[in-house]
Amino acid sequence: MMLVARMPRVVFSIGVVAYLLGGAPSARAQSTTTYGSGGSSNTFTGGTIDPGDTVLLNDGATVTGDVTADGTLQFNQSVGNTLTISNLISGTGTLSLTNTGTLNLAGTSGGEGVENTVVLDMTTSASLGVLEINSASGNLWVGGNGTGTLNVTGGRVNNASGQLGVNPGNLGTATVPSGTWANSGNLTVGVSGTGTLNVTGGYVSNVNGIIGNNAGGVGTATVSSGTWANSGGLTVGSSGTGTLNLSGGYVSNTSGLLGFAAGSNGTATVSGGTWANSAQLTLGFSGTGTLNVTGGRVSNTVSNLGSTARSVGTATVSSGTWASSSNLDVGVSGTGSLDVTGGYVSSISNSHIGRNVGSSGTATVSSGTWANTGALRVGDSGNGTLNVDGGYVDVTGGGFLGRQTGGVGTANVSSGTWAMSGGLTVGNSGTGTLNVTGGRVSNAAVTLGNFANSVGTATVSSGTWASSEGLGVGNAGTGTLNVSGGYVSSANGQLGSSANSVGTAAVTSGTWANSGDLTVGVSGTGTLNVTGGYVSNVRGVIGNNARSFGTATVSSGTWANSFDLTVGNSGTGTLTMSGGLVSVANVLYKGGFGTINLNSGGTLQIGVGSNTGFMNVSTLTNNGTLIFNRSDASTYSGSISGTGAVTKLGGGTLTLSGNNSYTGATTISSGALLIGDDGTTGSIAGDVVNNAALIFNRFDASTYSGIISGTGAVTKQRSGTLTLDGANSYSGVTTISDGVLALSGTGRIGTGGLDLGTTGSPGEFDLSGLTAGTYSLPATGNLVGVGTLSGSSKSLAVLGSYLPGNSPGTVTLGSGLSLDLSNSGSSVFEITDPAFTVGTYDLVNGDGSVVFGGILNLAFSGGSYADGTDVLQLFANNGGRSGNFSAVNATGLAAGQSATFNPTTGFITVVPEPSTCASLLAGLAYGGSVVFRRRRAR
Numbered sequence: 001m002m003l004v005a006r007m008p009r010v011v012f013s014i015g016v017v018a019y020l021l022g023g024a025p026s027a028r029a030q031s032t033t034t035y036g037s038g039g040s041s042n043t044f045t046g047g048t049i050d051p052g053d054t055v056l057l058n059d060g061a062t063v064t065g066d067v068t069a070d071g072t073l074q075f076n077q078s079v080g081n082t083l084t085i086s087n088l089i090s091g092t093g094t095l096s097l098t099n100t101g102t103l104n105l106a107g108t109s110g111g112e113g114v115e116n117t118v119v120l121d122m123t124t125s126a127s128l129g130v131l132e133i134n135s136a137s138g139n140l141w142v143g144g145n146g147t148g149t150l151n152v153t154g155g156r157v158n159n160a161s162g163q164l165g166v167n168p169g170n171l172g173t174a175t176v177p178s179g180t181w182a183n184s185g186n187l188t189v190g191v192s193g194t195g196t197l198n199v200t201g202g203y204v205s206n207v208n209g210i211i212g213n214n215a216g217g218v219g220t221a222t223v224s225s226g227t228w229a230n231s232g233g234l235t236v237g238s239s240g241t242g243t244l245n246l247s248g249g250y251v252s253n254t255s256g257l258l259g260f261a262a263g264s265n266g267t268a269t270v271s272g273g274t275w276a277n278s279a280q281l282t283l284g285f286s287g288t289g290t291l292n293v294t295g296g297r298v299s300n301t302v303s304n305l306g307s308t309a310r311s312v313g314t315a316t317v318s319s320g321t322w323a324s325s326s327n328l329d330v331g332v333s334g335t336g337s338l339d340v341t342g343g344y345v346s347s348i349s350n351s352h353i354g355r356n357v358g359s360s361g362t363a364t365v366s367s368g369t370w371a372n373t374g375a376l377r378v379g380d381s382g383n384g385t386l387n388v389d390g391g392y393v394d395v396t397g398g399g400f401l402g403r404q405t406g407g408v409g410t411a412n413v414s415s416g417t418w419a420m421s422g423g424l425t426v427g428n429s430g431t432g433t434l435n436v437t438g439g440r441v442s443n444a445a446v447t448l449g450n451f452a453n454s455v456g457t458a459t460v461s462s463g464t465w466a467s468s469e470g471l472g473v474g475n476a477g478t479g480t481l482n483v484s485g486g487y488v489s490s491a492n493g494q495l496g497s498s499a500n501s502v503g504t505a506a507v508t509s510g511t512w513a514n515s516g517d518l519t520v521g522v523s524g525t526g527t528l529n530v531t532g533g534y535v536s537n538v539r540g541v542i543g544n545n546a547r548s549f550g551t552a553t554v555s556s557g558t559w560a561n562s563f564d565l566t567v568g569n570s571g572t573g574t575l576t577m578s579g580g581l582v583s584v585a586n587v588l589y590k591g592g593f594g595t596i597n598l599n600s601g602g603t604l605q606i607g608v609g610s611n612t613g614f615m616n617v618s619t620l621t622n623n624g625t626l627i628f629n630r631s632d633a634s635t636y637s638g639s640i641s642g643t644g645a646v647t648k649l650g651g652g653t654l655t656l657s658g659n660n661s662y663t664g665a666t667t668i669s670s671g672a673l674l675i676g677d678d679g680t681t682g683s684i685a686g687d688v689v690n691n692a693a694l695i696f697n698r699f700d701a702s703t704y705s706g707i708i709s710g711t712g713a714v715t716k717q718r719s720g721t722l723t724l725d726g727a728n729s730y731s732g733v734t735t736i737s738d739g740v741l742a743l744s745g746t747g748r749i750g751t752g753g754l755d756l757g758t759t760g761s762p763g764e765f766d767l768s769g770l771t772a773g774t775y776s777l778p779a780t781g782n783l784v785g786v787g788t789l790s791g792s793s794k795s796l797a798v799l800g801s802y803l804p805g806n807s808p809g810t811v812t813l814g815s816g817l818s819l820d821l822s823n824s825g826s827s828v829f830e831i832t833d834p835a836f837t838v839g840t841y842d843l844v845n846g847d848g849s850v851v852f853g854g855i856l857n858l859a860f861s862g863g864s865y866a867d868g869t870d871v872l873q874l875f876a877n878n879g880g881r882s883g884n885f886s887a888v889n890a891t892g893l894a895a896g897q898s899a900t901f902n903p904t905t906g907f908i909t910v911v912p913e914p915s916t917c918a919s920l921l922a923g924l925a926y927g928g929s930v931v932f933r934r935r936r937a938r
Contacts, residue, residue: 036061069093075103103131133159143172150174152181161185164195178202190219197221199228208232212242225249237266244268246275255279258289272296284313295320303328305336319343327351331361338363340370350374354384366390379409390416398422401432415439427456434458436465445469448479461485474503485510492516495526509533521550521571528552530559540565543573555579568594577602590617598624609650622662628654648673657682668692678718690730696722716741736763744769753781758806767791790814802827805842813848813877822853822883829874832862836872849879852903856885860892867910875906
């Protein structure tokens, strides 16, 4: 070896073995020459030690000449004794320290021409004692001109700077399984050659650590146990190629740097132990830096990946912990990549992916956790991408995608969770994109397109995006929200917040649920397109402030407003429905600059089945379906036109008081639909499917020409005349509680019977306008109630039962009308007073005629009735009587009494019941009791 200058000192202390470059001794008989204590001389004058031979230097020995040690040069000084050698020691053999004393290599010059430096190009063994390089102030080179190995298995090595693999082609290896190697200066592993440092135990210290120093230099440091303490920085790949492997033990330094200069390559792999950086850790300063954390712990302040232009920094964490006490920046001004496939990554303060202009950063979390105490800025001024396809990304502050002008930030969430305690801005001043295809994203407020000229786009096709505060699409820039699946929730939704902003939301599937209001066009331009899925909110506004523009189009899916929906509040608003459903639980309001287009296929629902739901729209062109759904009474006084349909849901009564001209069907599923509000207006034009109750309520003359079907009832109220000229087929009862119900042409009422009204509110059924001369009430219904039957030259045939009166009451037959009971089932007349006071019995009067038939059932009540002939005229009409009832049945008379009917006069007679014998004889004479009863009735 040789002595050269100004490198850290090296000391081999007790229990340390140092192997300095060289090979093993040759396999021949060994000879040992001893100097000092026990030897023939104290002075070793130098020379050559042949392979296999040993020179033993004990206490008291001195060396006065240069030594070529092709064999073994063994130093055996006891504790307290120091041997200082200033001569050149070279060769291919072994330098060995075997006792507890000190060897001081203190030459002033060497073959390298470098002062105060020891160059070890042989193998040195030191199992005991101390090795000092020029009293610990000299430098130590291991592998300066050839191959050198330094093994520290105990004791202590002291020197200034240390270098392993100094020159090109040289190999230098230092292994420290125990003891201490103390460098008071820097330690360089792979200067221009190949250097290897193995720390398997013990302690290595220095100022700055460098692995792979110069271009072409290759350095590898492996720490599996023990400690490597750098009081300064640690550079892995300065200008060459450096590798740090930490599987156990402890490595400490101030700043850490992987890949310093352009063309350099630095890699650190931590599978166990701890790497503690008290300052920042840079992966790729101007070169390429790679950090692999598969276990253990890495700590530092700032983390920089891809620090300068054209640098590349990559970090992969699959297990263990990487903790940054400050920000973690992926792609500072170069290219950075962070892959978290497991373990735990943490950072405090704001972290960036693609920080500066020209940078490119990508962070992917597929498992494990990345926890940020501050904000996470993806595409700050550069180009950044965050991929979350598993694991957990936790951000205490807010998130930014495309923060500064020119910044481009993209976040892709396909699985796992990205949770932010603060807000999320997509396109702050730059361009931001959020894609959620699975997993979960949570945050406070959201802004897409925050400042002018910014662009923010969020697309959710699966998974969940939950915002505890508002979601603004286009604050002062351009924002777009696409929901094609999954679930999006927010407090309030705003599209186009500020003047000149543009906000667009398109929902094709999935759900966008707002716990508060949704405003389309706040002060800017907002567009909502619902082509599928579900959108919900409390209040909806389209075109809110002056000079705002809002457009909402629903072609499929549902937009549910749990309170009001305002179209054109102070701005310009347009609501277009061509499919799907728009529901408004409270009030639909159309302002002065509002337009509502209910097109074919579209559905607008007012009310959701409770006691609210009102349409404050004076005119509505309905070419789709309009639904009213309330549980209580409500009125729409506007007018509905178009070709669309109207549906009445809910148990309440809906009054249409306007003159409506829509030609589509009106469906009454529950509750009641009232046409008119006791005035001169209120009409519908199309057919009606009535499965509940349809009520006409006008006091003037009106005509309904549509067709009424269904299972429900129809009621005519108020004093006016309602004319029906359609072939109605509904199966419910028809009630005339006031006024006139007239049939015209081929018009019909339903098949459920006719109720003329009550004594206090009698109605009139007018057949005068019919084309045919006869109108039949089918057997599926009855003719009941109090009122008038009119229609000159018309015949009303009752095929069911006839129950006149209202306990009891009077039916009046108009002049020329014939009431035909010939094919009826039965007629029931009530008689409630034995004195036959007017109004206490059912009565048919007027100027019309009657044709009798069927069975006459007489119901007596109110006391005892005396026998008598023609005691009461039930049919007092003046137009004539014909036919007869097939039988007369009486209830409520005393035992032994019966009643007969005279079809000629319309009177009934109360008589004693004939004896059994007389009845039998009469039966034999006339062929049975029915014939007998009929004869008596005459």
